[in-house]
Amino acid sequence: MKASQYFSMSLFLLILLISCPWLISANPHLNNFLGCLDSFYSNDISKVIYTQNNASYSSVLNATIQNLRFSTPTTSKPLVIVTPLQTSHIQATIRCSRTNGLNLRIRSGGHDFEGLSYVSQVPFVVLDLTNFRSVKIDVKNKVAWVQSGAILGEFYSEIAKRSRTLAFPAGICHTVGVGGYLSGGGYGLLLRKYGLAVDNVIDAVFIDVNGRILKRKSMGEDLFWAIRGGGGGSFGVVLSWKVKLVSVPSTVTVFTIRKTLEENATNLVHQWQSVGHKLPGDIFSAVTMRKVNRNGKPTILVAFSFFFLGETNALITLMKAGFPELGLKKEHCTEMSWIESILYFGQIQNKSIDVLLDRSYKSPLNAPWFKTKLDYVKNPIPKAGFEKIWSKLYEEDAETAAMAFIAYGGKMAEIPESATPFPHRDGNLYHIAYTVGWDGEENTKSQRYMNWIRKFYSFMTPFVSKSPRGAYVNYRDDDIGTNNKKGETSYAKASVWGRKYFKNNFDKLIYIKTKVDPHNFFKHEQSIPVSV
Ligand SMILES: Cc1cc2nc3c(=O)[nH]c(=O)nc-3n(C[C@H](O)[C@H](O)[C@H](O)COP(=O)(O)OP(=O)(O)OC[C@H]3O[C@@H](n4cnc5c(N)ncnc54)[C@H](O)[C@@H]3O)c2cc1C
Numbered sequence: 001m002k003a004s005q006y007f008s009m010s011l012f013l014l015i016l017l018i019s020c021p022w023l024i025s026a027n028p029h030l031n032n033f034l035g036c037l038d039s040f041y042s043n044d045i046s047k048v049i050y051t052q053n054n055a056s057y058s059s060v061l062n063a064t065i066q067n068l069r070f071s072t073p074t075t076s077k078p079l080v081i082v083t084p085l086q087t088s089h090i091q092a093t094i095r096c097s098r099t100n101g102l103n104l105r106i107r108s109g110g111h112d113f114e115g116l117s118y119v120s121q122v123p124f125v126v127l128d129l130t131n132f133r134s135v136k137i138d139v140k141n142k143v144a145w146v147q148s149g150a151i152l153g154e155f156y157s158e159i160a161k162r163s164r165t166l167a168f169p170a171g172i173c174h175t176v177g178v179g180g181y182l183s184g185g186g187y188g189l190l191l192r193k194y195g196l197a198v199d200n201v202i203d204a205v206f207i208d209v210n211g212r213i214l215k216r217k218s219m220g221e222d223l224f225w226a227i228r229g230g231g232g233g234s235f236g237v238v239l240s241w242k243v244k245l246v247s248v249p250s251t252v253t254v255f256t257i258r259k260t261l262e263e264n265a266t267n268l269v270h271q272w273q274s275v276g277h278k279l280p281g282d283i284f285s286a287v288t289m290r291k292v293n294r295n296g297k298p299t300i301l302v303a304f305s306f307f308f309l310g311e312t313n314a315l316i317t318l319m320k321a322g323f324p325e326l327g328l329k330k331e332h333c334t335e336m337s338w339i340e341s342i343l344y345f346g347q348i349q350n351k352s353i354d355v356l357l358d359r360s361y362k363s364p365l366n367a368p369w370f371k372t373k374l375d376y377v378k379n380p381i382p383k384a385g386f387e388k389i390w391s392k393l394y395e396e397d398a399e400t401a402a403m404a405f406i407a408y409g410g411k412m413a414e415i416p417e418s419a420t421p422f423p424h425r426d427g428n429l430y431h432i433a434y435t436v437g438w439d440g441e442e443n444t445k446s447q448r449y450m451n452w453i454r455k456f457y458s459f460m461t462p463f464v465s466k467s468p469r470g471a472y473v474n475y476r477d478d479d480i481g482t483n484n485k486k487g488e489t490s491y492a493k494a495s496v497w498g499r500k501y502f503k504n505n506f507d508k509l510i511y512i513k514t515k516v517d518p519h520n521f522f523k524h525e526q527s528i529p530v531s532v
């Protein structure tokens with residue numbers, strides 16, 4: 001080969017590589033996938049494709065990873081991340097993933113407790129909805145359309161900008177994505193007054209496995225039922241949600257009363273169990289517990305945190321009638337707007353509401369590495385039970401452990417179990433969330449904490465719901481069972497975790513899944529299986 005020929009050949013290759021950097025990759029799936037996308041959308045789609053050799057790949061992938069347990073050098077990474085700007089990009093991504101045998105993971109806010117929105121054990125593509133985050137509020141009709149890629153904080157602040165007396169019943173942590181949150185149920189400060197977030201969804205825009213764009217009317221009531229709580233990533237891509245906004249008074253009241261064991265905490269939390277679910281629906285209450293050292297001695301710090309839809313005086317009257325032992329006084333209470341209560345419960349020191357727009361905000365409540373599990377409680381735990389719980393929390397490996405009880409009852413108990421896939425309604429006094437968290441590398445320390453929380457969960461068996469032991473799909477927990485790494489399973493195996501999440505609604509979810517995605521394209525380690 002002559003030098004000039006060699007030169008033009010290299011130049012040709014160079015140009016080819018610059019214009020089509022994915023040709024560097026040797027992965028046939030990837031090449032075919034990219035070629036497929038390209039053949040549909042020669043120009044505009046290339047701007048939203050991040051392959052592993054793109055300089056921004058790692059920062060785009062990391063952007064919403066909430067749990068560093070799923071961001072280690074050995075964590076499997078997507079071949080491509082697509083951040084669609086328009087619906088047709090999503091349709092093309094579904095189609096090209098299908099035709100090339102690639103698993104597709106949908107990511108809205110990236111808060112999945114098992115990282116399922118951005119980790120898969122088979123070659124995969126991440127469809128990241130970060131650019132689908134518009135929020136449209138209709139104050140007059142008290143409804144809103146919110147896209148899945150918005151975070152709760154973006155939705156909240158948009159509501160608050162328009163009205164001080166409208167709200168949406170969703171979670172406390174404002175960086176959670178609307179897409180995953182609404183797919184799995186969604187509890188928050190207003191659950192006893194207005195139920196879960198999904199109880200307030202009235203329409204949705206959905207893209208199915210064939211790329212069809214469906215709304216409530218065209219998808220039918222079965223599918224519309226399934227996407228409101230059946231868990232994300234099983235049925236298709238929900239692009240946006242139409243929700244009812246709810247009324248809140250312009251002034252709400254919050255307080256937190258902290259007690260140690262020396263200050264009668266055991267009796268108070270024991271009693272709270274029979275009180276929290278019976279208080280008026282205007283009162284939300286949470287009790288958190290963890291070990292602390294006071295004067296060089298270990299004790300348990302129990303924090304009673306309440307939220308009330310009304311003013312201080314009315315709350316004090318209600319608490320005198322319902323839970324006088326807590327000793328609520330005026331000076332414990334702070335009045336504020338609903339939106340400020342989100343900052344209060346998120347323990348956000350920054351008083352600017354704009355902090356709710358910060359998608360990369362890291363809450364002091366959440367360690368960078370963590371494991372969480374959840375239980376439902378139907379009968380009060382006896383005092384002797386609490387004594388045993390405290391002794392477990394004193395263990396060395398429990399140094400980062402915390403428990404949070406959230407009272408149910410109110411509206412939660414009025415909604416039938418089958419109204420949505422989320423079945424944990426009447427008869428539940430409260431749920432318990434257990435968390436261990438740590439900072440730093442995955443190492444023996446993390447293994448110790450993980451082992452501790454699993455042992456503790458097992459220890460809690462006699463105190464919590466049974467047959468099935470309930471679990472919450474938005475508090476996804478791989479320990480209760482999974483599909484295989486390809487997202488496939490038998491009915492018998494899936495029933496174990498499926499009934500914990502959905503009780504008898506699981507059968508209807510399988511029926512609907514089989515109808516809308518019969519070849520099981522939308523799948524992951526805990527996706528709803530198809531019936532065979
Ligand atoms: C710090 C923190 C605080 C939390 N607080 C609460 C709380 O107060 N109340 C509560 O109920 N839950 C809470 N959760 C749990 C949270 O609701 C779930 O983790 C939820 O699934 C997260 O949604 P996401 O969009 O951020 O997550 P993602 O990881 O993006 O998605 C979660 C799952 O849904 C799928 N999915 C995402 N978007 C879509 C879509 N558009 N269409 C179809 N499937 C989709 C994903 O593939 C994945 O399987 C909290 C979680 C964390 C980490």
Ligand SMILES: *[C@@H]1O[C@H](CO)[C@@H](O)[C@H](O)[C@H]1NC(C)=O
Nearest residue numbers: 021046047048049050054055
């Ligand atoms: C990385 O991907 C983005 C989005 O597809 C694209 O705009 C950019 O040119 C790519 N950069 C490189 C170095 O390939």
Ligand SMILES: *[C@@H]1O[C@H](CO)[C@@H](O)[C@H](O)[C@H]1NC(C)=O
Nearest residue numbers: 058059060062068071072073
């Ligand atoms: C993404 O996260 C990983 C693991 O935490 C880290 O090693 C990497 O440097 C991060 N990438 C960027 C661009 O921040």
Ligand SMILES: *[C@@H]1O[C@H](CO)[C@@H](O)[C@H](O)[C@H]1NC(C)=O
Nearest residue numbers: 263264267268269271325326
């Ligand atoms: C401790 O709490 C219980 C129940 O809440 C209450 O009946 C009792 O009077 C309290 N004891 C003291 C010393 O405050």
Ligand SMILES: *[C@@H]1O[C@H](CO)[C@@H](O)[C@H](O)[C@H]1NC(C)=O
Nearest residue numbers: 350351352353354355356358
């Ligand atoms: C508070 O939040 C605002 C909006 O995100 C930000 O501009 C400001 O720097 C923050 N202030 C502090 C002290 O963190």
